[in-house]
Amino acid sequence: MRTPAGYEEIPDLVLFVNGIPVAVVECKSPDLLRAPANCDKGRAQEFVRDHEDWIAEKARLRDRFRPTHASVDLRDGTVFRYLGRAYRLLLVDMDAGPVRLQAGRLCLDRSVAAGRDAGRKALIDWYQRTGTAWSLGRLQPWAGRMSVAEPRVEVRDLGRRWGAYIPDSSGEEDAPGRMALHWAVFQLPIRLVDYVIAHELAHMRIPGHGPDYWRLLRRAIPECERLKEELDEMGRRVWLGDLPDPEE
Numbered sequence: 001m002r003t004p005a006g007y008e009e010i011p012d013l014v015l016f017v018n019g020i021p022v023a024v025v026e027c028k029s030p031d032l033l034r035a036p037a038n039c040d041k042g043r044a045q046e047f048v049r050d051h052e053d054w055i056a057e058k059a060r061l062r063d064r065f066r067p068t069h070a071s072v073d074l075r076d077g078t079v080f081r082y083l084g085r086a087y088r089l090l091l092v093d094m095d096a097g098p099v100r101l102q103a104g105r106l107c108l109d110r111s112v113a114a115g116r117d118a119g120r121k122a123l124i125d126w127y128q129r130t131g132t133a134w135s136l137g138r139l140q141p142w143a144g145r146m147s148v149a150e151p152r153v154e155v156r157d158l159g160r161r162w163g164a165y166i167p168d169s170s171g172e173e174d175a176p177g178r179m180a181l182h183w184a185v186f187q188l189p190i191r192l193v194d195y196v197i198a199h200e201l202a203h204m205r206i207p208g209h210g211p212d213y214w215r216l217l218r219r220a221i222p223e224c225e226r227l228k229e230e231l232d233e234m235g236r237r238v239w240l241g242d243l244p245d246p247e248e
């Protein structure tokens with residue numbers, strides 16, 4: 001069965017006790033529970049009755065971390081976000097460059113949009129270019145605040161990661177290495193892009209996410225734990241370059 005555009009197939013939540021499946025929370029109607037095949041119905045009913053809160057908590061966690069990345073249509077009015085602000089797409093005949101932010105609209109060349117993949121690529125390129133330029137100006141104050149040298153910045157597709165720090169491999173002393181940022185990060189509000197930048201800068205001093213790492217990051221951003229939660233939550237919904245299936 002085809003899922004509606006913008007939604008991914010959500011797996012049912014199967015609850016195990018000691019490795020034995022005892023109940024299934026259905027994704028389409030979360031209040032409905034059914035016993036999995038090969039499981040005793042009476043045992044499932046009893047289990048569900050005795051573990052109401054635990055099941056609700058599991059379902060809540062599943063919903064929280066379920067990605068819901070939208071697929072978007074390249075047509076007039078579709079909302080794209082840049083640094084947290086919403087811009088409606090406007091298809092126009094452009095002379096220079098296929099994408100431009102103008103008068104509160106994200107303008108995309110009509111002929112480029114018509115070749116779906118070309119339109120998608122033009123938008124991703126635009127996020128990459130504007131994101132790179134924006135972060136270059138943003139990096140210096142954060143690097144200063146965290147007492148690290150400015151790394152080189154590259155904005156690209158990082159799959160499921162928002163950022164990465166790649167130490168220098170030339171062996172040169174004090175070479176600052178590179179910071180990679182996902183192009184999709186630039187859809188998020190500035191405070192969350194700042195969080196990703198500061199997060200990666202902190203890795204220049206401490207790799208991994210031990211207590212020392214968080215202590216360092218908290219000194220630069222006292223509210224870093226709250227921002228991380230917000231990033232987990234908002235990050236699930238950003239556009240990752242998907243277009244709806246053409247026949248829909």
Ligand SMILES: [Zn+2]
Pocket residue numbers: 199203208209
């Ligand atoms: Zn990290």
